[in-house]
Amino acid sequence: MEIKKGIAVSPGIAIAKSLVIDSEDYRIPRRSIMPSQRMAEVQRTRNAFKGAISELTQLESVHDSTEGGKIKDIFAVHLRFLHDRSLRKRITDLVHSESVTAEYAVSTTFREIASHFTKEKDSYISERAADIYDIERRLLRQLLGRKRENLERLTEEVAVVARELSPTQTAGFNKKFVKGIASDAGGRTSHAAIVARSLGIPAVVALEDLTETISGGDTVIIDGNHGIVIVNPDDETIRQYEKYSLEFVELEHKLDAIKQKPAITRDGVKITLLGNIEFPDEAELVLQKGGEGIGLYRTEFLYLNRPTEPTEDDHYQAYAETISVFKHRPVVIRTMDLGADKYTQSRRFAPEPNPFLGLRSIRFCLQNLTMFKTQFHAILRASVLGKVKIMFPLITNLQELMQAKMILRDVMEDLDEDSIAYNKNIQIGIMIETPSAALTASTLARDIDFFSIGTNDLTQYTLAVDRGNELVSTLYSEADPAVLRLIRTVIQDAHKAQIDLHVCGEMASDPEYIMLLLGMGVRTISLTPPMIPEIKQIIRSVTMEDCNNVVRKVLAMNSERQIASFLRDATRKILPEAF
Numbered sequence: 001m002e003i004k005k006g007i008a009v010s011p012g013i014a015i016a017k018s019l020v021i022d023s024e025d026y027r028i029p030r031r032s033i034m035p036s037q038r039m040a041e042v043q044r045t046r047n048a049f050k051g052a053i054s055e056l057t058q059l060e061s062v063h064d065s066t067e068g069g070k071i072k073d074i075f076a077v078h079l080r081f082l083h084d085r086s087l088r089k090r091i092t093d094l095v096h097s098e099s100v101t102a103e104y105a106v107s108t109t110f111r112e113i114a115s116h117f118t119k120e121k122d123s124y125i126s127e128r129a130a131d132i133y134d135i136e137r138r139l140l141r142q143l144l145g146r147k148r149e150n151l152e153r154l155t156e157e158v159a160v161v162a163r164e165l166s167p168t169q170t171a172g173f174n175k176k177f178v179k180g181i182a183s184d185a186g187g188r189t190s191h192a193a194i195v196a197r198s199l200g201i202p203a204v205v206a207l208e209d210l211t212e213t214i215s216g217g218d219t220v221i222i223d224g225n226h227g228i229v230i231v232n233p234d235d236e237t238i239r240q241y242e243k244y245s246l247e248f249v250e251l252e253h254k255l256d257a258i259k260q261k262p263a264i265t266r267d268g269v270k271i272t273l274l275g276n277i278e279f280p281d282e283a284e285l286v287l288q289k290g291g292e293g294i295g296l297y298r299t300e301f302l303y304l305n306r307p308t309e310p311t312e313d314d315h316y317q318a319y320a321e322t323i324s325v326f327k328h329r330p331v332v333i334r335t336m337d338l339g340a341d342k343y344t345q346s347r348r349f350a351p352e353p354n355p356f357l358g359l360r361s362i363r364f365c366l367q368n369l370t371m372f373k374t375q376f377h378a379i380l381r382a383s384v385l386g387k388v389k390i391m392f393p394l395i396t397n398l399q400e401l402m403q404a405k406m407i408l409r410d411v412m413e414d415l416d417e418d419s420i421a422y423n424k425n426i427q428i429g430i431m432i433e434t435p436s437a438a439l440t441a442s443t444l445a446r447d448i449d450f451f452s453i454g455t456n457d458l459t460q461y462t463l464a465v466d467r468g469n470e471l472v473s474t475l476y477s478e479a480d481p482a483v484l485r486l487i488r489t490v491i492q493d494a495h496k497a498q499i500d501l502h503v504c505g506e507m508a509s510d511p512e513y514i515m516l517l518l519g520m521g522v523r524t525i526s527l528t529p530p531m532i533p534e535i536k537q538i539i540r541s542v543t544m545e546d547c548n549n550v551v552r553k554v555l556a557m558n559s560e561r562q563i564a565s566f567l568r569d570a571t572r573k574i575l576p577e578a579f
């Protein structure tokens with residue numbers, strides 16, 4: 001039994017057999033074979049080596065004449081590995097001794113070798129682990145053909161274990177079969193984590209080397225409440241976790257009982273709870289959980305898993321479906337936030353060197369006007385169906401806002417010319433996700449109807465910590481005094497300008513920050529649907545005086561640690577069951 005600690009990103013407990021997939025979605029289950037099949041598997045292994053060697057030799061010869069040098073050296077190293085007889089013997093011995101498939105023997109052997117490399121202190125040697133994985137993948141491609149696993153068509157319950165998952169991969173998981181998710185990489189606010197939370201699948205990320213210590217088919221416990229993953233747990237541990245899992249489900253039922261009650265503090269202050277969604281069908285879940293509208297529709301997910309761009313009608317249908325659930329309630333449609341960790345299929349293979357600081361979000365839209373206008377057409381057409389609002393992500397300065405508004409006006413004129421109905425007074429808001437926007441909030445506020453604070457990006461950009469990088473995940477915290485100071489400024493500027501203010505980053509889904517946000521003056525939050533009942537319970541258990549006291553104390557503290565631990569203790573007193 002091995003216990004690993006990572007970051008809890010989606011609550012709940014999963015106990016299942018692991019399905020280990022690599023970044024190319026290859027699935028390597030531990031599949032036993034009959035003794036009579038061993039020779040055939042050994043032959044498959046030999047063929048795979050042969051195929052990989054010939055592929056590499058060909059590649060090496062091409063690079064030999066063109067670039068020479070470094071690339072040729074890499075191929076030479078890979079070829080040396082593939083020619084190593086003892087390595088091949090180790091794999092075929094495993095096929096014989098354990099009666100397993102060639103792909104399982106290849107994967108297990110290479111992972112063992114890679115784990116020796118990663119443990120080396122010398123960074124040159126430890127970085128060679130990437131080469132080992134590369135060779136492993138080349139062999140697996142030979143063994144499995146080019147076929148990828150279709151994780152949408154699973155037939156048995158599994159816990160998915162991966163080095164890293166993309167938001168698109170995660171969004172494709174079928175909740176009926178994917179009971180839990182564990183990954184080496186990622187952070188609490190990486191988009192794959194956000195999607196796992198929306199789907200309600202327990203998940204732990206930033207486990208660093210889990211994929212090196214686990215094999216497909218191992219039993220695994222994923223504790224999405226405490227960020228713990230247990231590989232091959234003993235019977236007693238399984239029993240304890242089964243009990244704990246039942247208690248957790250009971251707590252959820254208890255919280256679900258208050259979902260239709262208003263989100264009102266004990267002294268009568270009404271808080272509006274909206275939902276964050278990635279797909280239109282999640283709107284129904286927001287409603288079921290007691291949400292009062294959609295505060296963030298991440299429309300870029302319309303682009304992620306299809307080979308071509310969505311048409312105007314695809315957009316329109318998605319918006320209409322969402323609005324149909326909340327006809328008389330706000331639906332905030334965020335224009336596409338592509339780039340960073342969310343690439344369209346066509347841009348996926350040419351990532352930027354520093355994508356979070358690159359052609360992302362509104363910047364991408366302002367350089368791709370046809371795409372942008374298509375989305376505006378659809379939003380405006382849908383605006384007559386309900387209370388639609390438009391929101392621009394990642395605004396960093398006034399000029400970007402003005403440009404975006406100008407393009408929106410152009411599209412409005414087009415619709416006027418074609419006599420197509422739309423809401424001429426549609427509300428326009430921006431996300432405050434960068435320090436530059438937060439520091440100029442009073443100026444930006446003059447030209448819009450609302451702010452929505454995107455604390456995920458605001459934290460990342462303020463602290464210069466990549467929100468999806470497990471190596472710096474301990475440095476990522478909304479409780480940092482710098483982040484809190486910016487949030488407070490934005491709230492105050494919104495109040496002064498008398499515009500609406502929402503908070504829609506993951507901070508709003510985290511019970512530990514609710515009293516602080518309320519005390520700082522927030523009255524509308526948008527959060528991941530499964531967390532709505534728990535957050536409502538906290539709101540219904542406190543008074544504004546409690547919240548103001550929390551703010552007063554936090555503002556007097558200088559360290560993130562002190563603030564985080566104070567907020568944890570304060571919340572534990574209000575909702576001990578959640579801990």
Ligand code: PEP
Pocket residue numbers: 194296298337433453454455456457458504505506
């Ligand atoms: C945010 O940055 O806080 C936010 C809500 O947007 P996203 O998580 O989609 O980047």
Ligand code: MG
Pocket residue numbers: 393433454456457
């Ligand atoms: Mg963001």
